Amino acid sequence: MPVIQTEELTKRFPSTTALDQLTIEVEPGVVGLVGANGAGKSTLIKILLGLSSATSGRASVFGLDVTAEGPRIRERVGYMPEHDCLPADVSATEFVVHMARMSGLPADAARERTADTLRHVGLYEERYRPIGGYSTGMKQRVKLAQALVHDPEIVMLDEPTNGLDPVGRDEMLALIRRIWSEFGITVLVTSHLLGELERISDHVVVIDGGRLLRSSSTSEFTRTSQTLAVEVSAEADAVGEALAAAGLTVKREGRLLVLPLDDDEVYDLVRDAVAAQGVGLIRLEQGRHHISEIFGEDQGGAAR
Template identity: 85%
Template sequence: MPVIQTEELTKQFPSTTALDRLTIDVEPGVVGLVGANGAGKSTLIKILLGLSSATSGRASVFGLDVTKDGPRIRERVGYMPEHDCLPADVSATEFVVHMARMSGLPANAARERTADTLRHVGLYEERYRPIGGYSTGMKQRVKLAQALVHDPEIVMLDEPTNGLDPGGRDEMLLLIRRIWADFGITALVTSHMLGELERIADHVVIIDGGTLLQSSSTSEFTRTSQFLVVEVSGEAEAVAATLSSAGRTVKRDGTQLVLSLDDDETYDAVRDAVAAQGVGLIRMEQRRHHIAELFGAERADG
């Protein structure tokens, strides 16, 4: 059963339409909500949390109507906002305990859950330091911890890798994947960085200008194409020339060769060309589409 459903959901502001008849179903797992800045991602989350009202259409979380059951929905949801909203003069422990108490946990349970959650996000050793002295990555982890501390059934994470360097993004993405893999908590993750969600999401929803472009499993988005990628240990140009002389169309993609996979004999042609040049075959596999490529194609078609 979908944990989130929308039907013809529309949100209009005086100068723009943030959501335009958006209809989606979100199943349990890690779900990526992809779109450029201003695509309507944050607006959708606020409507789902009951913090903003839609102009028309319907939306539900766990089968609960967002217009009538906002408090009941928020009891079961963790929310990580996009922007920095943390108090600088309190420690991570104080802040997360406070958020746990706000979610209804008794004092002792709130302290225990806070310690466990800060350990999970990698802040246990730093838990008593004032948040104002934290790095951007540590602040993002505090926001993640407060979203998780009350053991929600789903977390809505708005641009959780914002401001992070590549290493920090990788660590955050791993934490998000573990939320589902280790604890069975569904994660709805927004991002404008398409490649990130391709790595961790089970399902991807792409919106642009508040309109649904595509909604599908990640495996369907990154489906295998009819091109063969070949990587050799040296003399790639010579291998390409040999394949061309055998009637194969070859393109260079950096250090790789990309061939049209016309038939099974393409594999034999690569084998023969590599052997003829006396180089090593490092990798040979069908190329996969990337979400970024498909997103660009959708926008071009539109």
């Protein structure tokens, strides 16, 4: 049974239409909701939580109607808002315990769950410091902790990597993936950065201007392409030059050498080039399309 369902869900404001007859189904797992800023992602989450009403259409979470059963839905959901909404003068422990109590946990259980959750998100050593002195990354982790502390069945994370540097993004994405893989909690995560969701999601829903562009498994979005990605431990330029001398077209993408995979002989050429340089082969895999490429195709189709 889908965790979330919407049917022709529409939300209109005086000056814009945030959602336009949106029909989706969300199964258990990590589900990425992707779209540009203003695409309707945050509006959808607020409607699913019963915090905003739809203009028309229907939506349900766990089979519960969002219009009539908002409180029952919120008991089973954890929510991480996009914007900074944390009190500066209390510690992470005080805040997360308070949120656990608000969710109905007894005092002892709230304190125990808070310690476990702050340890999980990497804030255990800093748990007694006032939140006002935290970095942006630490504040994001506090928001994630309060969404998890009452052991929800699904968490809705609105732009959880906003304001983070590349290392902080990687760490946050790893935490999000573990929510499902280790604890079995379904995750609905929004982002305008397509590559992030490609890395962690089982299923991706793409919306634009409040309308559904595409909904499918990540593997379908990122189908294999006829390219080979090669990563070596050193001398990447030299390896690339050797492959080019062998007649291959080589493109450098960060640490990767990307070349066309016309036939199996390409693998032999890579092996020989790497061996000739005396370096280690870290990665050799068939390339995959990026969601951004597919999203661009869909946008082009929509425009037509």
